[in-house]
Amino acid sequence: MTRPVARRRSLLFAPAAILAAPRLAHAAWPERPVRIVVAFPPGSSTDVVARALAQKLGEQTGQAFVVENRGGAGGNIGAQAVRGSADGQTLLMHSTAIAVNPTLYRNAVYALDDFATVAVVATAPNAFFVHPSVPARTLPELIAHIRAHPGIAYAHSGTGTTPHLGAELLFNTLAGVRATPVAFGPAQAATAVVANQAPIGSTSLPPALPLIREGRVRGIAVAGAQRDPTLPDLPTVAEQGFPGFEASTWFGLFAPARMPAEALDRLLAEVPRAMAAPDLVARLAAQSLTDPGLTGEPAATFVRREAARWAEVVRSSGATAE
Template sequence: MNDTNVFYPAALLACLTLTLGGGFASASDYPNKPIRLIAPNEPGGPTDILARTLAQKLSVNLGQSVIVENRAGAGGNIGTQVAAGARPDGYTLVTGNNATFGANITLYKNLPFDPVKGFAPIVLIGFQPNILCVHPSLPVQSVKQFIAYAKENPGKLNYGASGQGQLAHLAAELFKGMTGTNLVYVGYKSAAPALVDLVSGQIHVMFATALSVKQHIQSGKVRPLAVTTARRSAAFPDLPTIAEAGVPGFDATTWHGLFAPAGTPAEIVSRLNTEVNLILKMPDVLKLLESMGADIKGGSSKELADHVQGEIAKWAKVINAAGITLN
């Protein structure tokens, strides 16, 4: 008898366990070693602060170190690609947002990962509103007045944004499409010089992040008209949403979520979802995120999966209509 043609059930089961079940074998005692949390951005920004806050709290709750690894570049694509190629065992996680899990699949012709098929959604962490701001010299006090003024002056008003494909840029293009206004895009390498020009009156409009523009609003150097989120922001409760102020259905939000590579065991995804939802209710975490202008979300993994699908579809329409492409 040729032994190479004989199947040994026990050996076959062991082989299958090693080949296919690395993640499944470790699910019951997860975690038993440090976890890597990839933040696909530079250190020090809001996303990095969020990642480090989660890492600190998860380390305590899970009893294992959670180590943040910054992998910036290409609009978040580099770090996200690293996460997509990692072993799906729960020991590599990644933060995602409206770019990496929304707009980038349409912006980049050859995105090196699939934001839907390549990942297991864990939880939608929260939203950070942008604020539609104008220079005080514009004779407008509301979104409706701004729309009317822009239509009376087609092509004469310009808006600043920190680079093509960034949320401030896409939010303005969404606004243009939904209102029939003609605003001229002025690109910047970052938000800081755009804000300088807005304050000085070199540009007229900006869909600025709440955190970056807050002090200019308080000083009266720029005039806020509305927040870009679907609901009013707890950080700016007196500001209406653009949707309620005259553009029904408008929603252009910086959001943050937590993801794992596709194939990560459901038990691990569920455990992480539970832990992050608990963390998002901690008073010190709430205080920190609110200081960043963030509104906490939480919820199920399915809610994040559905949100990603909706974001991809929404931004694809905007990007294709505006003819925006990035290499």
């Protein structure tokens, strides 16, 4: 392995002792505005998390953190825009799709070791919901409805996202019914169900939450390990006949592998501080987003595990993308 490649990989897989200990002598970073590229459009959960975190990081460091949306291709466009950056001022906010896409896309535009994992900053359960015209009110009733209408469309948050792969696993593999995935942006998938462009929706919970509360769509199930406190009456997938089923969406902050060490050190100190701020915790909790508390090597280990987990779903479901 050449020296540059070895260094690049060390940033993603570096020992926890190295990543966890900020070198305060370099606390001057950032000396100019920092750009956070969001791999999904405005209004997505990834965007919501990025903007909340950017505001808090700006307050803490006295420097602007500017959000730039570069959505498209399941998050690949944003990732590709950041992977080769060497300016020390560019970060990436991505979802679970960053770990899925290298397996899902036949011609992947990046590898995980093109990035240093700074933190997994938030997670949210996925949710299944329907247009009010769909008669189903429970998951077994929805599966029966799909069986009676084979090929019925469901809107999801984008190819390779866990709302897409989780629905494929639930409907086509576990339940043995055939539903047709239709990709939208995360927020757009929820509104597509409101407009009945697709009668079924599968997204992370945040974009669907206000629509369920307003009765514009009907919640069927959450896919977390337990019921979500924002919708305590909505049962989980596991409670409705699929024990052990869980599909959530997480959101992570990443840096290009060539990010200077002093910048990474400062981020590893500032991001947990920002995420622990009571106003930010409350702001995210109101949208069913919680901080798992993963930074540095623990975060990188989590991302690797997720990549392996969803690679199995990609292979078993036969899902692919160009």
